Every structure is written in C-alpha cells, then in structure tokens.
Amino acid sequence: MAEKKQGGLSGYRGYEYQIEASIWIALSLMLEARRVTEVVVEPQNQEDLEAEIVGAVLSPDQESSTLVASDGKSTRVIYQMKTLSNQLWSVKALRDVIGEGTSAREADSVSRRRPRALEMLLNDASLSYTLVTDARVNGKLTALARTTIPLGHDDAELPGGLLAVSLHDRLAALRGRLHILHDLNAELLEHRIHDLLAQKGRVPHSQVGACIAALKHAFRLCMLGKRDTRFTADELRLILEQHGARPVSGPSPGYVPPDVAAQAASTLREHGCVLIVGSPDIGKASLADYLATGFKLTELPCPLIQLETFAGLPARLWDEGPALLIVKNGWTEHGAAYPYAPANLPEMLAKAPGDKYVIVTCDLDMYRRLPDHMCTRLERYKVTLEAENYDDNSRWQIVLNQAGLTDWQLEALDAVREAVLRDIAEPFSLNLFGTLVREHAQHLIRSASTNDCGLFQDLAERALQETVVRRAVQQVSAYHNVPWQHAALVLGVYVALAQHSVLWMEVGLPTMERVAEQVARKTGVRLQGEAFIEYLVKKGLVQRWENQRLTFERASLDALRRLVGDTRSEVHPVLVAVVSDLAEAMDQVNFADRLERIVTLVTVAYPDAPPHGSAWNDVTVAIDAQLRRALDVEDRTQFIRNVEASMEWLWGKSVLSRLLYALHPKRIPFVATHEFWPSSHDVWRAVEMEMPKYDVRQFVHRFLVDFMPYTSIDYSAVPDCFDSFLRASRQVLDDDVHMAVHALERFVSTDWGDGRWDCDDGNHNKPVLLALLKASSGVPFVSRLPPPTPSWDL
16 A cells, blocks of 8 residues: 555656656747747656556656657757656666657557657657656766757767667667756756746746746646647746736747847947847847847846837936836837937936946938938947848748748758749748748648749748738838828728729818818817828828829738728727718719728728627618618619619618628528528518518519619529528519519620521529529410521521
8 A cells, every 4th residue: 555655656746747847848948949939748648647647556757748849940859758766867768768669550559659759750850859857867878968958959979779770770860869858856947947937937036936836737737638738939928927927029939140140239238229220121120139038237137128119218217227128110200309319319328327228229211311410429339230131041041940841841942942032032021931831831742742833932922912011011000190090091081982993182182081070079089181191102102193193002002901900999980980971972873882882891891890889880870771762763773783782781780781681692591590580581571560661562573673684693503592582572473573584585685686686595593583483473484585596597
C-alpha cells in the first residue's frame, strides 16, 4: 500500500514537472526569443497520463508530455519533458526514450502511441528534438547537453551506440537535430518562469503567482485533452493582460532587423534619443519595437511607455523613475505646428532627468518638410531606414519566417525568389507575401509538381495591392478631424451618387453638406466634406479633374470600405444620414436607382450585422412607403426595375417589402423557414390583413404580365416553388398566365417585316409560366404567333 502511495505521489510530481517545463519553454519561445506564435501541448499517451494523475503505480519517468513548436521557418521542434529519479541519463536511457527508429505499427500492432522521436526525425528533415529533464547526463551525452533552449540546428555529434547499426548511414542527417536540456529541476523552472513573466511579460510582481496559476490551468487542460491543445501567443497575451501586464507591442516573431539596427541602438544609448526616419511600410515601427524589447537601463527592464503624439512627451520626461518613451509617427503635418515642435526635442532632453530615453519614428516625407534649422538640430538623433538597409538574404528571410514551409515546399518557393525580390522591395509587402504563402500552402503541391509559378506570382500581386490599401488606410486615418466619420461621409456619397466611377462635385458637395448638417444636429460632430476631399486629393488618393469631377483609386475605395467596416459603431450616424438623404429624394422614376445604391451601401457597411436604431427605423419606414408608390408606376420598364430592386431590400419592415423580398427565386424555396411566415399562404394573408386596401389582385396581374416575360431574373430552377407561392395568393387567373406567355413569345420573337419570323424559344421563364398555366387550369397553351420561317431557302 505504501509503495502504491509513493508511486502515485511520484507520478503526480512528474506530471507537474511536465506542466512547468512546458510553460517555461512556451514563455521562452514567445516572450524572450519571439520565435513562435503558438505551441502544441499534448501527452504521449492520454489514457496513461490520466491514470498517472489518479495515483496508479507508475514511475514518473515512464511517461512524458510533448510540446511542438515551429520557429516560423522550415524547422519544427518537439520538446519532450521527462523526469528521471536519482539517475544519470545514459545513451541506453536516451535510446529507450527516442526509440529504435522503426514504425510503431511494425513494432507493436496494438500500440496507440504517437511515433517515437527517432522515427519522426528520420521521416521529417525539418524536425528537431529536445529532451527536457531534471536529471544530469553522463559523459557520452555531453555533446548533446544544453543549458539554454536551442533555436535551430547545430553541429552536435550523436554519441556512439545511440543508433542501431542499420541506421548508421543516416547519422549525418540527424546531426545537430537532437539535444538535451538537463538539470532543470522544478525550483529552477519556477524561478525562470517568474523572471520571464516579470521582465519579458511585464507582469507586476504581486500578480506573478496568480498568472502562473492561470498558465498551469490552461496547460493542464491541454495535456488532459479537455481543450484545444494549441496555446497561442494571443492567448498568452490575454492572460498576461488579465494579470496587470503593461501592454507593449514588439516585433513580430522571426523579425529580421535591418543593418542600421546596431547604429540605432548605439544612438539611443549615446544621445538618449533616436529618430527613425523612413518611407511608409519600411519597418520603422518594427525597428522601434525591436530596440525597445531588449533595452535595459539596469539589470531590470526599463518601463516602456507608448505615446500617441509628440505633444505628450514633455510631461512624461519629468515622470519619476527611468522610462523608455516611444512615439510612433508623432509628427504629422497637422501636429508639426504644435507648441512642442520637433526642434524643441534637444532642448527638452537636455533639461529632463538623465534616466529617460526616447524613440521617435517619422515618415521621410514629413521630415523633409521640416525647416533646415530643425533638421540640423535633429541630425545627431536621426537614423534613416531605407530598403537598401535590407540585403537580399534578409529580405528573403522575412518571407521564409512568415511562410513557415517545409523542405519540398521551400524548393517551389525558392524557384521564384529572384522574381519576388525584384518585384517587392519593402519589408511590409514581403511580410504580407509570406503570410499569403502560408495561408495557401495547401495549393503548393500542384505548383511544385507542374513547376508552375503562377500561384506565387498571384500572391505577390495581392501582397502589393494589399500594401497599397493598407497605406491608404493609414493616410486616411491620419486625417486630423474624425477621419472615420469623414471616410463614411465620402464613401456613402460616392456609392449614392457616382456615375461610371465618377463623382461630380456639383451634386456631391451639396449632398455632403446636407448629410453633415443632419449629423451635426444629431451627434454634434461637424464634418467638412470639401476639406476632407482636399486632403484626399493632396495625398493622391483621389484625382480631381477640372475642379468638376472626382475619380477614386481602387485602393482608396477599399481603404474607405475597410475603415467604415472596422469603425461601424462610430460611423453609423453618418451612414444613416446618407441613406436618409437618398430616401428623401425618392420618387417612382428614380426609386430603383436610389434603392440599389442604398442596398449597396448598407451591404458594404454592414456585412455581418443589420443596421439598428430609431433613425434607421425611420429610414426603412420612408423607403417602404416609397416602395408601395413605386409599384403603381404605369411605365412597364420602370415597374420591372422597381420590382427587381425591391427584391434585394432585405431590411424592409412592411409586409409588402417582405413579400417582394421573398419573391426572388433564391428565397422562394425557403419561405416556409423564413422568420416572418411559416408558409406561403401566410405571406399573402399578412398582406391582406395589414394592407386591406391594397389591390393584391392587380399586383399579381402585373407581376405575371408585365414582369415575368421581360425580367432577367431566372425562375427556371424553382418552378414548383414558384407555382405554389403564386397560387397561394388565390389571385392567379388563367387569362393572366395566358397573357404572360403570349407577351413572352412576342418579346423573344422578331418580325422582319417581310413575312419572315424568328422565335427564340429558350427564354428561362417560359417553362415556369407554362407549368403554372397547367397547374392552374389544365388547358394547354396555344401560341398566337405563326410558325417561325425556316432558315433555309426553299
């Protein structure tokens, strides 16, 4: 009984060691080395691990958990945690752990275990293996022993006797891919975890204990299989923030610094400030994060404080205690005239305590606009960052770090290296390209087998396009006065009024003024559409021709859409005001055009959630009222357009608008499952009940006679649903259907005027109408047209 109790206690200690070792490795890779964005935590055998937890008689060194990590390039690493009681690791003990290199199926047909480490190493050249243990190693394993986490392959020689004789020819392929992290006892792991959380994670000392408990809980659930075994950097960041961590951005995992990084670090140390100047998307912010990540004033990390503008810097310089202050793009064209201008920086630093250090980034275009005397005073702080500061190897490494491909995939990617580096110069675009490659890695098999580089070329073009869009987003966001609301104003008016991609100033500006007045009355926000247009023109996002018309670059429109979509709650009043302005000017003639534009705008701005609020409800009521009048228009062509537009009006509240929406062939089959009605009969009954004065009979007549023969909307895929839906109205007359088919025949026939007729009998809605006629009357249709003239001469 005592032996069982002691074995259960040892097993529990081994299990806790696996959790602590996994946490330490994850923190080291994510916070310190910044080489991975996720780790996979899993036990080698879940059932045995659960038995060990409840106290079965198992030695703690019989089972182990594994943690799989990727360094973002072509290397994956498996970390296996094992305790060893009162022993040294020998070659034989290590061989017992990593296996013989044979398949588990071959060795044991009933085994449910994952492949052993050696088998996995032999089958995957991109894989590395590290054993993490609390025990020491004997002399023969010294070449594999490490005290810090290895981050890649090295030249470590494998000891003799580790591989079977049959595998000696594979010795070179395994060199440098197998390591042992030794003498990591529980006390040392706890100390290292505490330091990582306090220094790299920036968790207050008072919260470190609670943070460790939260991490243990997450990893324990992973090892038990009670949650997703992937533990991500985002989840780690959330746990740290929940325990008071000071959020500081840093370079992305696998960040490749430019060759001026050392110069920037030296300038920061020597002068207390570094000014990083460069063009957009060249990597200024990432270099600032890189400098900040490793910056220390003493043995403890220096507190980091991010400032949104240069204006907040003077007060922070006089805060008590050391600090590293970071101002990203703090000098803009709207902020340069602020009392704390760039030229004041040397004077402020000279007066401030000597324990403050400052990192400032600035766009090259903005820096060039500064007066010469300012540039002279800032020269000693300036480090210029250009594309030339990244050599080809560094630029390609950016791609590889994001792509995360395996060997065979890397061969396909390397084939386009020269073309990609020729077309893409900026680190930001290369980073995007690598991300796109990773997201489309499943398609690389075809490209590799056919030696087709088309996929990579398409991804490179997409990366360049996305770069342009993101740059436009940054430029629009930099506007000094409520940029998101102005973006919604311009996008809304463009969608509402543009003709053939051109917005005429004589109608666009008055509309913006009316919308701005509405927004000011309801929210107090004052928009200046003309000034914002001037800003877009100045930035090259909009072209103005003869001061009369505006044309928008595609990237500009995409940027406006993205900004509006990301800030929908803030811009909602502006969008509703644009829709309201469109609805107020509706009539029977322009109803279809206005409604189509409203639908387009709402679909763009609200892709995943419907609009809301009392102002929006007022707009929908007004549109519904116009819809009823639009259906009374006498002109047949206009009636058709009005009906087609109404079929896309998803947000209507009246039963008539819901009826039109349900009449579309995409929705007729699903009327019975619609949130408004349980069946087709209830659709028509609702119209009769809520609109007793509405002439349903006249509507059905016009829908059959004036709409069905001429519309481009195709009902041929749903003839039965169309039949049952229309006949549920009890207003379908045989004469109406006959008239509709005759009208359709005339519409698709051509009278050449000399006694010859041509008839196109392929109209998509003719079979639908004939089926309705057959179901409603059973009388066969007889055409009134003469037979078509044969196409040959008699």
